[in-house]
Amino acid sequence: MLQIPFIRDNKELTLAGLRKRNFANAEAVVEQLLDLDQQRRDTQKTLDDGLARQNAIAKEIGQLMKTGQKEAAEAAKAETADLKAQSKTLTDQLADLEQQLQAILVTVPNLPHSSVPVGRSAEDNEVVLEWGEKPILHADAQPHWELIKRYGPNGGPMIDFDLGNKISGAGFPVYKGKAARLQRAMINFFLDEALAADYSEVQPPIVINEASGFGTGQLPDKEGQMYYATADELYLIPTAEVPITNLYRDVLVAEAELPIRHVGYTPCFRREAGSWGAHVRGLNRLHQFDKVEIVRIERPENSYAALEQMSQYVQGLLQKLELPYRVLRLCGGDMGFTSALTYDMEVWSAAQGRWLEVSSVSNFETYQANRLKLRAKLDGNKPTLLHTLNGSALALPRIVASILENNQTPEGIRIPAVLVPYCGFEVIS
RNA sequence: GGAGAGAUGGGUGAGUGGCUGAAACCAGCAGUUUGCUAAACUGCCGUACCCGCAAGGGUACCGCGGGUUCGAAUCCCGCUCUCUCCGCCA
Numbered sequence: 001m002l003q004i005p006f007i008r009d010n011k012e013l014t015l016a017g018l019r020k021r022n023f024a025n026a027e028a029v030v031e032q033l034l035d036l037d038q039q040r041r042d043t044q045k046t047l048d049d050g051l052a053r054q055n056a057i058a059k060e061i062g063q064l065m066k067t068g069q070k071e072a073a074e075a076a077k078a079e080t081a082d083l084k085a086q087s088k089t090l091t092d093q094l095a096d097l098e099q100q101l102q103a104i105l106v107t108v109p110n111l112p113h114s115s116v117p118v119g120r121s122a123e124d125n126e127v128v129l130e131w132g133e134k135p136i137l138h139a140d141a142q143p144h145w146e147l148i149k150r151y152g153p154n155g156g157p158m159i160d161f162d163l164g165n166k167i168s169g170a171g172f173p174v175y176k177g178k179a180a181r182l183q184r185a186m187i188n189f190f191l192d193e194a195l196a197a198d199y200s201e202v203q204p205p206i207v208i209n210e211a212s213g214f215g216t217g218q219l220p221d222k223e224g225q226m227y228y229a230t231a232d233e234l235y236l237i238p239t240a241e242v243p244i245t246n247l248y249r250d251v252l253v254a255e256a257e258l259p260i261r262h263v264g265y266t267p268c269f270r271r272e273a274g275s276w277g278a279h280v281r282g283l284n285r286l287h288q289f290d291k292v293e294i295v296r297i298e299r300p301e302n303s304y305a306a307l308e309q310m311s312q313y314v315q316g317l318l319q320k321l322e323l324p325y326r327v328l329r330l331c332g333g334d335m336g337f338t339s340a341l342t343y344d345m346e347v348w349s350a351a352q353g354r355w356l357e358v359s360s361v362s363n364f365e366t367y368q369a370n371r372l373k374l375r376a377k378l379d380g381n382k383p384t385l386l387h388t389l390n391g392s393a394l395a396l397p398r399i400v401a402s403i404l405e406n407n408q409t410p411e412g413i414r415i416p417a418v419l420v421p422y423c424g425f426e427v428i429s
Numbered sequence: 430g431g432a433g434a435g436a437u438g439g440g441u442g443a444g445u446g447g448c449u450g451a452a453a454c455c456a457g458c459a460g461u462u463u464g465c466u467a468a469a470c471u472g473c474c475g476u477a478c479c480c481g482c483a484a485g486g487g488u489a490c491c492g493c494g495g496g497u498u499c500g501a502a503u504c505c506c507g508c509u510c511u512c513u514c515c516g517c518c519a
Contacts, residue, residue, distance in 0.1 A: 044479050048488040055488090058500040062447045065499090077499045084499090252439065252476095254457095377439095380458070383476080 001105055001370045004037050017111030020118055020332035033104055040097040047090040054083050106220060110367040112332050113304075113341035119331025126331065128343070131315065132324030135350050135406045143351040144404040145282030147413065151428045153177040158428070159283070159400075171272070171287035178428050179400070182415070183290060185423035186396055187265050190292035190317065194263035194393060197313055199294055202264045204243030207234040212246040215372040217338035217364075227269050236269035240293035241390045245368060248297060252383055253376040259306065260297040263393070265290070283397035284356065290396040296389045299378060300366070303387035304341075307363045310391045311343050314359045317394055320418045323402050324348040326355060340365045347398065351405035356398040361391030404428075 007014050011030060018026035057080050064073040117126045152158035158179035164172040175183055191201060213219035213235055218226060227236040237243055244264050253260070268291050272280075294313070298306045311327065318325045330342040339362040346355035366385040369375070375383040407414040412429025420426050 041479065044488080048479060051489085052487055054499080058498095059447075061499045065447090073499080080499055254439080377457095 001367060002108055002111070003366070003370055004033065004101070004105070007033060008037060014111065018108070020112050020116065021109055021335070022120060022333050023109060029104060029108065033101065033108075036097055036101045036104070040094065040101060043090055043094045043097060047087060047094060050083055050087050050090065054080055054087065057083075109337045110340050110364065112335060113363070113365075115329065116335065116341055117329060117331045120333040121331075122334050124331040125334055125344070126329040128327040128329050130324070130326040131319065132322070132348070134324050134348050137350050137405075137408065138410055140410075141351050141405070141408055143282065144349070144401040147351075147404045147408060148179065148282070151178065151413070161282075169287070171285070173283075173286065178423075178425060181423050181425075182400065182403075182419070182428075183396055185419050186399065187290060187292060189419055189422050190393060191263060191265055193317060193320075194292065194294055199261045199263035202244060202247070202262050204240060204247070204264055204266065206237050206243070206266050206269075207232075208237055208242050208246065209234060212242055212249065215246045215249045216242045216368050217371065218242060221337065225271050227271060237266060238270050239268050239390075239392075240264045240266040240291065241295060244293065244295045245297075245388055245390065246372065248374045249372040251374055253297065253374070253386065255376055255378055258297065258299055258376060258386070259302065260295075262295045263292060264295075265292045267291075268395075283401040284352075286397055292393050292396075294391050294393045297374065298387045298389065299376075300384070300387050303363050303365065303389060306387075306389055307341065307343075307361065310361045310389060310393075311345075314345050314361060314391055314393050318345060318347060318358075321399065321403070321416045323399070323406065323416075325358075336360075336362065338362075338364050338367050340367065345394075347402040349398070349402045349405050351408070352401075356402060358394050358398045358402075359392040362389060364388045364390075 002014070007030065011034070015026050015030055018030070023029075057076050061073050061076050064070075064076065117124060119125065148159040149157045152160070153176055156176070158175070158177050160174040160176060161170075163174045164170075167174075195201060207229065210219060210233065213226070218235075218238065226238055228234070229236070243266075244262050247262075248260070267288055269288050270286075272285060272287060294310060296306050296310065315325070315327065325345055325347045328344040328346065330339075330344060335342050342360055342362040344357050345359040345361070346357050349356045365387050368388045369385040372388075374386050374388065376386055377383050403416065404413055407416070412427045415423060415426055415428065
């Protein structure tokens with residue numbers, strides 16, 4: 001959430017940022033915010049003055065009572081009746097104005113960093129770099145959704161969509177045999193790598209309450225994208241970002257604890273309402289998938305250095321996995337609601353001939369911290385909002401898809417060397 | 430699921446109607462003392478919003494929401510959460 005005083009002092013900057021995001025009616029919305037803000041301040045001033053007068057009278061009455069001047073005390077009491085009625089009205093008005101202000105504020109996205117390219121859609125994202133050689137596949141190479149049918153136990157598929165469909169529904173596959181072992185191996189590999197890079201491991205809950213959903217920006221606007229357990233009013237997490245970042249909701253962090261670096265493995269759940277079509281086949285898009293996530297909380301002046309480190313770290317993982325990848329700097333129109341700058345990492349999926357997003361690394365600056373009330377006293381100053389960041393490191397199913405497709409040979413699928421000690425086999429055949 | 434107890438500042442924890450934005454202690458900050466370290470001593474030390482160039486001033490906040498009262502951390506009502514015991518259970 002943007003801060004009103006910031007908008008007040010940086011109106012043009014705010015407008016420019018919102019335009020870069022193609023935010024509809026930026027001018028009207030900002031005008032309305034500033035107008036409501038002015039009304040709010042005027043109302044509060046009037047209210048505060050009235051309350052100050054009431055407090056003064058109450059003190060006088062105390063003194064009068066003490067000195068036994070009953071009549072004077074009664075007279076003073078009479079004077080407060082009007083003031084009280086007035087205060088009541090003003091209090092209601094103030095609450096109403098604050099509510100209106102908040103209602104608009106939560107619909108305003110974060111402002112993009114100056115390096116974010118202008119653009120409307122994924123087409124306009126900037127390709128920062130490409131790494132690795134795209135493999136040349138043998139003549140009868142297949143996409144992963146065909147390959148998985150060939151290598152399962154007992155002649156069945158190693159990733160079984162039909163079976164998942166039976167017990168849950170579409171988009172909830174069952175991993176069997178070597179596919180299951182490969183996934184477990186990857187989780188351990190990713191966690192070990194993060195530990196070596198000085199991230200401390202956490203295992204958070206995978207259901208969250210409304211306050212947590214609000215803190216990281218999933219609620220109120222992305223309500224329909226999360227699974228919701230109505231009986232207990234709990235949401236299934238779409239990413240470990242939510243519970244891990246919310247560990248620090250309403251926290252005044254000790255300066256010495258910074259920077260905070262966490263890694264966590266969780267399943268992630270996404271309803272993906274409204275998305276279907278050819279691009280969602282196989283492992284490309286699922287309702288449940290596994291992901292290892294890194295989260296950092298940083299001093300404001302360090303957050304962009306941290307973002308670059310995280311980007312390098314994720315790229316290091318992809319290099320160790322020997323997967324060709326590219327890094328995108330998302331344009332204003334494609335960035336997430338809460339982000340100020342996002343890098344997407346995409347791996348090449350050779351048989352499909354397309355790039356698959358496997359990581360998204362973002363700096364949210366103070367946008368989440370403001371919602372979370374996540375602060376620290378830095379350098380002896382007043383509490384100030386910290387910067388939050390996170391990134392996938394990594395999301396598993398598309399990595400599996402890419403390994404299957406890129407590393408296929410007529411004899412079987414070659415497992416990247418770094419994973420062999422973790423899964424205990426070199427080839428899926 | 431049943432019964433009881435509780436929720437106060439960064440932490441522990443006093444406080445039952447005005448002198449309490451809140452004792453004391455711990456932590457933190459500044460200083461004094463001091464071969465060094467440690468200790469001791471003195472002072473400072475909550476958050477948000479509003480007015481103000483500033484100095485400064487105002488308001489609100491003792492889990493949350495209402496109420497009583499001239500005046501509420503303190504009294505009343507509702508809610509939430511936590512803890513303890515019992516039950517159930519991986």
